[in-house]
Amino acid sequence: MIYITGDLHGDIDIAKLLDENFMQHVTADDYVIICGDFGLIWKTYEDETEKEWLDFLEEAPYTTLFIDGNHENFYRLYHDYPTVFINGGLAHQIRPSIYHLMRGQIFTIEHKTFFTMGGATSIDRFLRIEGKSWWARELPNETEYKQALINLMKHHNHVDYVLTHCLPTSLQSRLPKYTLPDDLTEFLERISHILHFKKWYCGHYHLDTTLEGRYRVLYNDIISIENEIYTDDIE
Ligand SMILES: [Fe+2]
Secondary structure, eight states, rough: OOEEEETTTTTTTTTGGGGGGHHHHTTTTTEEEEEEEOOSSSSSSSOOOHHHHHHHHHHHSEEEEEEEOOOHHHHHHSSOOEEETTTTEEEEEEEEEEEEEEEEEEEEEEEEEEEEEEOOOOOTTGSBBTTTTTTGGGGGOHHHHHHHHHHHHHHHTSEEEEEEEHHHEHHHSSSSSOOOOOOOHHHHHHHHHHHOSEEEESSSSSSSSEOOOEEEEEEEEEHHHHHHHOOOBOO
């Protein structure tokens, strides 16, 4: 099974993964995908808290996969971990069973394809310190955008699922907050019109809802992509 959930923010919102019902169901064959703001690679070095939670995920039966949000230490993410090729795409290997799915990649997991495009703008950037609590790499660079388009072209713009941290501009503007567009939401807007996909999963907005039937915004919900029924459209 493939499970998906929203932001962890390090240990702040990780309690959802301790849910008894969830813990009882997951097995070694399962994957848990975090839609950005993983946040367990955040401080200048792996301290005791980060180590404990990364060890917890490593010891959990499932494989943990995450895309990046805006609250990650991008310096560490890109410098401290080896880049590996898994399931058809590039990832950073954090632990033997924890991977950061890089941007603009297409992964095949349980015979389903996933396009990944992490990143988002920190709206409170002016309160943050570059290299300590904010990194310019929170938004993709030109190479990552290009890589995304090339990989999508190779797949004839067909994937089963999309994994992002933020939404395309037009959908984001319908949510109660975080409505300012940026290069990434504009890029996602463009590809949302050319891409054939079943479902689009994102985090970032700290709410659980569905837009237009197939854009699933996740925060505390942990859903299995096989079983979810999409009915809670906020429109
Ligand atoms: Fe977040």
